[in-house]
Amino acid sequence: MKTNEDLKLAVIIDADNVPSWNVKSMMEEIAKYGVPTFKRIYGDWTKPNLAGWKSVLLENAITPIQQYGYTSGKNATDSAMIIDAMDILYTERVDGFCIVSSDSDFTRLAIRLRESGMKVFGFGEQKTPNPFIVACDKFIYLEILKSSSPAEPSVVDETPRKEVVKKSSIYKLDKKIISLVASSIDDIADEDGWAFLGDVGNLLIKKRPDFDPRNYGFEKLTPLIKSLKKHFDIDERETDRATIKHVYIRTKK
DSSP states (O other), rough: OGGGGOOEEEEEETTTTSSSSSSSHHHOOOOOOOOEEEEEEEETTTSGHHHHHHHHTTTTTTTEOOOOSSSOOOOOOHHHHHHHHHHHHHTOOOOOEEEESSSSGGGHHHHHHHHTEEEEEEOOOOTHHHHHHSSSSSSGGGGGGGGGGGSSSOOOOOOOOOOOEEEEEOOOOHHHHHHHHHHHHHHHHHTSEEEEHHHHHHHHHHOTTOOOGGGGGGGSSHHHHHHTTTTTTEEEEEOOOOOOOEEEEEEOO
């Protein structure tokens, strides 16, 4: 079974529907899920609105694909991306795709790629329609990567190592999220109600591909759960390695 480090990924970017300011942070995020072997970006590079992309393509070794708008009202870029994705799929040289767009037109493509056994990671802005989000294995909002951009410095949190919500959160922890976590714990808990946090995290993503602790201002799932101590018990269990603990959680009775 391949680990994330072994996955070969094809990265296809819709230049018309995502901003250019966070390319570096986006590519760093993609590296967490595998090795990008194809990196292509699609658009009509004769248009001035894409000028922001041109300065960062060489730096990130992304190949620009010129796509003219042959017909008014039709999105030729989408069609070119879909055709290239299917061509790459049939080469059998990748294990997954990163589709970078905020456009719901790629919903069917994501579904088709997953039907062929591909892992599909979506990247887009918060405005991305839900059908595209749920069609992916995991969806990452570009807004949570914003702090990595030199042009968009993050607010420095001087608070000592406490589990606090950062100002960069794009959602609030509400009853729906608490209920989602609680139901996921119940789905995999042992007889005493305890569930391994890693397994809970994996199940949360399967239920909601856009679930990410960073959406709520936390770098990891553990501090997010600790901020909800009114609702969940936490047990950090020792392992053979002194520096590593396994975290188990259960819903408070």
